[in-house]
Amino acid sequence: MKLTGAKIFVESLKKQGIEVMFGYPGGVVLPIFDALYDSDIKFILTRHEQGAAHAADGYARATGKVGVCLATSGPGATNLLTGLATANMDSVPVVAFTGQVKTTLIGNDAFQEVDVIGLTRPISKHNYLVKDVKNLATVIKNAFHIASTGRPGVVVVDLPVDIQIQETDFHYPEKADIRGYKPTCKGHIGQIKKAVKLIAGSKKPVLYIGGGVIISGASEKLREFVEKTEIPVTMTLMGLGAFPGTHELSLGMLGMHGTAYANHAIQDSDLVIAVGARFDDRVTGKIDEFAPHAKIIHIDIDPCAISKNVKVDIPIVGDANCIMADMLKYVKRPEIAKWHKQIASWKKKFPLTYKKDSKLRPQYVVEEIYNLTKGKAIVTTEVGQNQMWAAQFYRCDVPRQFISSGGLGTMGYGLPAAIGAQIGCPKKTVFDIAGDGSIQMNIQELTTAVSNKLPVKVAILNNGCLGMVRQWQELFYKKRYSHTCLECSPDFVKLAEAYGAVGIRITKKQDVKKAIKHALKIEGPVLMDFKVEPEENVFPMVPAGQPINKMIGVLA
Amino acid sequence: MRKTISVLVENHFGVLTHVAGLFSARGFNIDSLAVGETEDPTISRMTIVAEGDEKTLEQVKKQLNRLIDIIKVIDLTGEDFVDRELVLVKVKIGNKNRSEILQISDTFQAKIDDVKKEMVVIEVTGDQNKIKSFIEIMKPFGITEIVRTGRIAMGRK
Numbered sequence: 257m258k259l260t261g262a263k264i265f266v267e268s269l270k271k272q273g274i275e276v277m278f279g280y281p282g283g284v285v286l287p288i289f290d291a292l293y294d295s296d297i298k299f300i301l302t303r304h305e306q307g308a309a310h311a312a313d314g315y316a317r318a319t320g321k322v323g324v325c326l327a328t329s330g331p332g333a334t335n336l337l338t339g340l341a342t343a344n345m346d347s348v349p350v351v352a353f354t355g356q357v358k359t360t361l362i363g364n365d366a367f368q369e370v371d372v373i374g375l376t377r378p379i380s381k382h383n384y385l386v387k388d389v390k391n392l393a394t395v396i397k398n399a400f401h402i403a404s405t406g407r408p409g410v411v412v413v414d415l416p417v418d419i420q421i422q423e424t425d426f427h428y429p430e431k432a433d434i435r436g437y438k439p440t441c442k443g444h445i446g447q448i449k450k451a452v453k454l455i456a457g458s459k460k461p462v463l464y465i466g467g468g469v470i471i472s473g474a475s476e477k478l479r480e481f482v483e484k485t486e487i488p489v490t491m492t493l494m495g496l497g498a499f500p501g502t503h504e505l506s507l508g509m510l511g512m513h514g515t516a517y518a519n520h521a522i523q524d525s526d527l528v529i530a531v532g533a534r535f536d537d538r539v540t541g542k543i544d545e546f547a548p549h550a551k552i553i554h555i556d557i558d559p560c561a562i563s564k565n566v567k568v569d570i571p572i573v574g575d576a577n578c579i580m581a582d583m584l585k586y587v588k589r590p591e592i593a594k595w596h597k598q599i600a601s602w603k604k605k606f607p608l609t610y611k612k613d614s615k616l617r618p619q620y621v622v623e624e625i626y627n628l629t630k631g632k633a634i635v636t637t638e639v640g641q642n643q644m645w646a647a648q649f650y651r652c653d654v655p656r657q658f659i660s661s662g663g664l665g666t667m668g669y670g671l672p673a674a675i676g677a678q679i680g681c682p683k684k685t686v687f688d689i690a691g692d693g694s695i696q697m698n699i700q701e702l703t704t705a706v707s708n709k710l711p712v713k714v715a716i717l718n719n720g721c722l723g724m725v726r727q728w729q730e731l732f733y734k735k736r737y738s739h740t741c742l743e744c745s746p747d748f749v750k751l752a753e754a755y756g757a758v759g760i761r762i763t764k765k766q767d768v769k770k771a772i773k774h775a776l777k778i779e780g781p782v783l784m785d786f787k788v789e790p791e792e793n794v795f796p797m798v799p800a801g802q803p804i805n806k807m808i809g810v811l812a
Numbered sequence: 813m814r815k816t817i818s819v820l821v822e823n824h825f826g827v828l829t830h831v832a833g834l835f836s837a838r839g840f841n842i843d844s845l846a847v848g849e850t851e852d853p854t855i856s857r858m859t860i861v862a863e864g865d866e867k868t869l870e871q872v873k874k875q876l877n878r879l880i881d882i883i884k885v886i887d888l889t890g891e892d893f894v895d896r897e898l899v900l901v902k903v904k905i906g907n908k909n910r911s912e913i914l915q916i917s918d919t920f921q922a923k924i925d926d927v928k929k930e931m932v933v934i935e936v937t938g939d940q941n942k943i944k945s946f947i948e949i950m951k952p953f954g955i956t957e958i959v960r961t962g963r964i965a966m967g968r969k
Contacts, residue, residue: 373826377833381879385826402880436822436883560874563867 261420262390264288266295267354268396270430274324276300276315276679278308278618282328283368284355287420303700305332307672309339309352310698311596314673316348317659318634319680320473322404323350328358330368333414334375338666340410341379345663346494347407347471351399356416359387381409389422394429407438409472439557443582444573451529451553451570452586458527458551460595461487464510464539467494467662468532468556468576468783475499477580477628478531481654486591488599490518492533493647493792501651502631507599508608508651510537513644516606516810519798521599522547523805532576534573535565536663544750545803555579569729573695585795588800606810608648610792618642618717618788622649623689625715625804628772633685634659634677638694641725642717644794646689668697671714675701678710685713685776692718692745702755705781713775714783716748719790727793731808752783764786813865816895816965819876820884823849823856841865843863844897854920855883857898859964888965895965898937900925900945904954905932906922913953920946921964931956 259267265288269277275642276298281289287765292299302308305327312323322345327336333354343350343684357366365391375482376383382402384395392415399411469478475498480541482505489499490507499506507518524530528550533539553562554568555576562571573581610619622645626632635650637643652658658678662665662670674688688695695716705712726740752759757776762771762785775782819866821827828847835842843861848856862869876885888895903915905927913932922936936946940963948957 374829377830380836383826434880437880558878559872560878562874564871 257426258423259426260287260291260423261392261415262291263717264389264392264424265415265420266291266297267426268393268428269297270295270387271323272396272400274322277324277326278302278306278311278315279326280308280328280332282332282355284329284357284417285326285415285420287417288326288353288355288415299766301705302672302704304698305335306339306668306699307675307701307704309336309350310342310669311674311676311679311701311704312350312352313339313343313348314636314659314676315680316343316350316676317673318656318677319655321680322400323348325350325441326353326357328368329372330370333370333372333560336377337379340376340412340664342661342664342669344379344381344410346661347408347467348410349403350410351403351412354411354412355416356385358418359416360418362416365432372412376412379410380412380443383412383414385414386416386419389419389424390693392419393427397429398432398434401434402437405462406437411709417451424515428655440573441575441578443555443572443579445582447572448579449572450571450584452551452583452588454551454570455485455487455528456588456591459592460525460620461529461590461592462507462521462525463487463489463494463529464522464533465489465491465498466530466532466533467492467498467532469498472532472557472576474531474577474580475655477577477584481584481587484584484654485587485594485716487529487590488521488596490514490521492536492539493544493660494662495533497655498651500653502653503579509647511599511804512541513648513794513796514804515608515648516796516807517599517602519796519804519807520602520606523552523803524598525550525633525664527551527553529553529555531580532557534561537565539701540565541798541802541804557685581637609811614765616768616788618719618786618792619644619649620765621715621717621768621786622646622689622766624772625689628769629685629687630775633687634681635678635689636670636674636686638688638690639665640691640694640718640722641688641727641792641794642691642723644724645717650689654655660782667694671695671698671712672704674710674712674714675705675710678712679708686711688712688714690714690716691723692716692720692748693722696745699751702757702781702783706756709779710781711779714781716783716785717750717788718785719788719792720745721790724794730791730793733801734800748783748785757781757783759783759785761785761787813859813864813889814861815869816888816893817860817862817873817884818874818888818965818967819858819860820850820880821856821858821947822881822883823854824881830879830881831860831876834879835862835872838868838872839875840868840872844960845928846964848927848964859962866871868909878897886967888967892968893965895939895963896937897940897943897963898935899943899947900956900959901936901955902948903932903934903950904956905930909953913950916949922946
C-alpha cells in the first residue's frame with residue numbers, strides 16, 4: 257500500500273515506539289500535522305520552538321528514551337537551534353524534524369526558507385535532508401539509531417513539504433545499517449587489565465564521574481565497583497546522581513564550584529579514574545596544573561574525548577557499563593586507609609556550607625526543597641547561581657534526577673526541561689530551580705504546563721539580578737555592576753496567576769517550609785518567588801585560570 | 813607538520829561541507845583537497861593535505877572518524893605512498909626563450925597544451941618536489957597563471 261510522506265513519518269515514529277513529541281506547527285509542516293490529527297502520538301504544543309527542543313531534551317534526560325521535536329521551516333527551525341545545541345553538547349538523544357520548502361524551491365530564498373542542514377551541522381551529531389520520499393523511512397530509522405547509540409546526540413531531519421505529500425510503499429527497516437557508523441562498545445581487555453593493575457597499586461585514587469555513566473546506565477556497576485574498592489567518587493555537573501550524593505564515599509561535585517574536599521582530593525591524588533567525563537575547563541581549572549601527581553585512566557565511548565584536554569596514561573574506549581562490568585571481574589582493593597583519613601579531615605575542615613542566620617538565603621531554599629521532597633524529586637535548573645546551588649545542595653542519589661544544561665549553559669532551559677521531564681515521569685515531583693533572570697527567557701512555557709495540567713513546581717531564587725555575572729563583577733570587576741541588576745521585573749505571583757498557575761511569594765526564612773509544603777499539595781503548576789539575599793555568592797569558587805585547589809570563599 | 817589524509821566517504825551531497833566544516837571549526841587551513849569517485853560509485857575518496865601541530869591533527873583525524881558519512885580515514889603521512897598532482901602553468905614566451913622553455917618542459921616530461929605568440933600553457937604531472945622545482949624554474953620567464961588539481965595519493969600496500 258502506498259502512503260504519503262506525512263503518513264510514513266507518523267507510521268515510522270509509531271514503529272520506533274515514540275509516544276510523545278514536542279513542537280509547533282507552521283506552513284510547510286501542514287501535511288505532517290494533518291497526519292498527526294488522527295494519530296495516537298501525544299503532541300505537546302509548546303509556546304516557542306526553543307521550548308519544544310528543551311522539553312524533548314528534558315524528556316530524554318529524565319527517561320533515557322529519545323526525545324522528539326518538530327518545527328516548521330525558517331524561524332521554526334532557527335528557534336530550535338539553541339535547544340538542539342544544548343542537547344548535543346550534553347550528549348542527549350534528540351531527533352528533531354524540521355519542515356522545509358519544496359525541493360524545487362530550495363536555494364531560492366523562498367518564504368520561510370533557511371538552510372537547516374548548514375545551520376545544524378556544527379550543533380548536531382548528524383543531519384539529513386530528505387530529497388526522495390523513498391528514503392524517508394530509512395532516514396528516520398537511521399536518525400533514531402544514530403541519536404541513541406554510541407555517544408548519543410542530536411539528529412536533525414529536514415523534510416521538504418513536497419516529500420510529505422508524495423506517495424510511496426511503506427516499509428520500515430528492521431535494523432539500521434550504516435557502514436560509516438560502528439560505535440565501539442566493548443573496552444580493550446588489555447587496557448582494562450593495565451588499568452586494574454594501576455588501581456591496585458594506587459595510594460590516593462579518585463573516581464571522576466561524568467554524564468557518560470548515567471547515559472550508559474553504569475550507575476549500578478559503578479556502585480559495586482566503589483563498594484569493592486572503596487575509592488572515593490567525585491562527579492561533574494552532568495554526573496550528579498550517577499553515584500549517590502549521600503554515600504559516605506561521595507565527594508560531591510568537583511571543579512569551579514565543586515566542594516573543597518573534592519578539589520583537594522583530585523589535586524593530591526596519584527590516580528584519577530575518569531569515567532564518561534571529558535575534562536571540561538569548568539572541571540579542570542588551569543589545565544597544566546590539574547591533578548599534577550596523578551596518572552590518568554580515561555574511560556569514554558568517544559575516542560575524540562581521549563587526550564583532548566589532558567594527556568591520558570591509560571585510555572579505554574567503549575561503553576562505560578560494559579567496561580565497568582569487565583573491570584569488576586579483575587579489580588582489587590587498593591590499600592588506601594590513610595587516604596580515607598586525609599579525605600575525612602578535608603571534609604571536616606572544609607564542609608560545604610553557607611552562612612546560617614535569620615536571612616532568607618538561596619542555599620536554604622534549596623536545602624528545604626531537598627528535605628521536603630525527601631531528596632526524591634527530579635530537579636531541573638536554569639543556568640547561573642541557581643544551577644550551582646541546586647547542584648551543591650540538592651544531593652541527588654539516583655541517575656536521571658538532576659537535569660541541567662552543562663556544556664552549553666543555556667539560560668531558559670529549566671522550565672521547558674521540567675515540562676519534558678514531567679511528561680516522561682508523570683508520577684514524580686519535578687522542581688525547576690530557577691533564577692529571576694533565566695526564568696524570563698522561557699516563561700511562556702507556563703502555559704504549556706497549565707494546559708497539560710503538569711504539576712511542575714518552579715522555585716525562583718529571586719535576587720533581583722543576574723547573579724552569577726554579578727558575582728564575577730563583584731569579585732573581578734570592582735563591583736561595577738554593568739547591566740546585571742534587574743531593576744524592573746514582573747510581579748511573578750501575578751504573572752503565574754495570569755497564566756492560570758498558582759503564584760506564591762516568600763520573603764522570610766520562616767515561611768519557606770510552609771510555602772514548599774503548600775506548593776507540593778497543589779496539583780497544577782506553581783511558581784514560587786523566593787526573595788533571597790541579593791548579594792549571596794556561590795562558594796567555593798575557583799577563579800578562572802587557577803588550579804582547582806586555589807579556591808576562594810571556602811568556609812572553614 | 814604536514815599531513816596527507818585519504819578519506820573514504822559516502823558519495824552524496826553535504827559530505828564535503830561536513831568535512832570542510834570540521835577543519836574550519838578548528839581553525840585549520842586545508843592546503844589541498846581532491847575529491848573523486850572510487851571503484852565503487854557509492855564511495856568517493858578525498859585526499860586532504862593539511863598543516864598543523866601533531867596533537868591537533870590527531871584530533872582532526874578522530875573527529876573525521878566520528879562523522880557518520882565517513883567510512884574510513886587513512887593517514888598516509890609516514891607511510892609509503894604514491895602521490896601526484898597535475899598543474900597547468902601559463903608562461904610568457906618570446907622568440908629569445910621559446911626553445912629554452914620547450915626544452916625544460918621536455919626534461920620534465922611536461923606537455924604543451926596551447927601555444928600563442930606571447931604565451932604557452934604547460935601541463936605537468938608529478939609529485940610535490942617535481943611540481944615545485946618546475947614552477948621555480950619557470951618563474952624567471954614570467955608565470956601569469958597557475959591552476960592545480962590538488963594532490964591525490966595512493967598507499968603502496
